[in-house]
Amino acid sequence: MTDRLYSDPDLVQFYDMENAGGDDFNYCLGFAGNARSVLDLGCGTGQLAASLSDGRSVTGVDPASPMLDVGRGRPGGDKVDWVEGDARTVRLGRRFDLVLLTGHAFQVFLTANDQASVLRTIAIHLAPGGRFIFDTRNPAVEEWREWTPQRSARKVAHPSLGTVKAWNDVEHDVATGVVTYSTFYEIPGGGSALGAESKIAFPAKEDLAGMLDDAGLLVEQWLGSWQGEPYVANSPEIIPIGRLR
Template sequence: MTDRLYSDPDLVQFYDIENIGGDDFNYCVGFAEDARSVLDLGCGTGQLAAALSHGRSVTGVDPASPMLDVGRSRPGGDKVDWIEGDARTVRLGRRFDLVLLTGHAFQVFLTPEDQSAVLRTIAEHLAPDGLFIFDSRNPVANEWQEWTPRRSERIVMHPSLGAVKSWNDFECDAVTGIVTYSTFYEIPGGDKILGAESKIAFPAKEDLARMLNEAGLLVEQWLGNWHGESYVDSAPEIIPIGRLR
């Protein structure tokens, strides 16, 4: 599950530059206000976990050790319990007031079996009155159509490398719906291009609803974006919020 985009330190150094804060970060900070304990599955470089660590117990789980290394070194990182683990199989022997899985991390699990395993992990770690929240891109929005080299080309300002040209490309499997996307960084002053290929799934809302129910999870609200608006069929996001059934 740890492709080079998340496991190669040369690529990990760009992650925070391209993924600073955002609407999901802001929403989850507010959503966690009353939680005394938080489990951040697929925590990545730990931006959210570290931000939530003041005044509560926070555990961050991720399979990529270079991402966790970044988390440990960031302000507030010393207050987080960082665990290298797989969201499908990790069992911590405790329950949390809030379990979250953001940054579309759920989509790296490509099969219904793996997706169901992640949902069972959420259920296994929820306190009786705890809440869960996670996000997945709505397949009807066809967001991957924007991931062409022409549409995605951008300049990333790296603190030591300067202006780095970056772009994406993709292929979509019409049978499985799995999108294979590539990420590239052209390092200035030479011919070096860093690149990685990743695969993500786009499960439909009805499939998510079925798997959530089978995992023993009750969805109390479906959001369609990180501004808190209710889900509609054309929404860009599928964001279930709920608790144990």
Template sequence: MTDPIYNDPDFVQFYDIENQNGRADFDYCIRLARDGGSVLDLGCGTGQLAAEMAGRCSVTGVDPASAMLDVARHRPGGDKVDWVMADARTVRVGRRFDLVLLTGHAFQVFLTQEDQRAVLRTIAEHLAPGGRFIFDTRNPAVEAWLEWTLRRSERMVEHPSLGIVRAWYDADYDAATAVVTYSTFYEMPGGGPVLGAESKIAFPRKEDLAGMLDEAGLLVERWLGGWQGEPYADTSAEIIPVGRPR
């Protein structure tokens, strides 16, 4: 949770730029939310989804990174969201919600089953009777980390003030822990300095998630394999449980 890509403004300035392609997850969550209902966005990041939903719902956004929340507070619609700087494993905001969500693979920053169970307990603690939850995590069977090499991930990022920035990843998978350690690099224009930061994310299996969800008192109504709403299959890129309190 102290990864520079979330806490260092030099990296956070690239977050929205790098995550602007596609909004199927936003659209699905907006459809799942009830007009006039309440939403808890755990791991809200820079607040794109939370701010958009605040036009139709009462929204609380939670994130442990102050640099991300600084962006969230100043975006259009950010004044309509209740922003909370806290860790999803331990946060308790003292109310229950019609929808609790974690998008952007935020669940994967929790590296151990102990931490993952704690997040699921947080979800259960904040769900109103009849409330719904949804989150996403990458399917380890697809081995997405194989694409996070210099050759396969190198790209040019257009920054509004810095210009064209060269970016790439490097990654290593530990089969014993199902954790990927990856580094993110940004090379400033004209052969300038290179920013580099190391991060870790977990790739839990669907079977393990199912057991932990059950332990937390959460009932999965649907397992999705992508944000278009397709059912989960072993070859799906995503594992997306959608459910309610048991």
């Protein structure tokens, strides 16, 4: 859990420029509803946690301290309880009305054992009557095919560095299903490119369903996108919503 993309401040500075807002953020703001307490596992730079903190007790957990530092400095960040911890093992000694794990953070857990541990963490921290929601990319769509240097090339507007060229590269391990992708940022003015290598898993829906059941979690609804569409075989996302069984 020491991925440089999230633990190196030079790379963390680009995170919100590429990931701020989005459909998952908007959906979860509405989904939180009347929940009075929220646990945001894998909270990253804390945009969602801070946005949910008005009138709620919110805890944001992430293993990368530079990401949490960004969260603390956000508007509303002073209302969040920030915890440096691993979603597989963190134990907070309390339960929450809502447990979130968004931004495809579930995919950084590469093995079935690690994935099952995260689901147990959700169950342990979920209050009776509370709800959980998380997302993972649908392996059937093979989104990683778009992460080649040619297809992923983009420009990022940095407030002090100016226009930064960015791109990815990718390898897919057919045997394990694990995707290794690299992220690069070319600093203007002849500076060398910043880069980091990351690994993510693409668990299938049927495997997730079994692990959720084993963790004591009941799925009430499967979404296939953050627009709220029901899951079908070619949906881009796998998004279970549920409660304790």
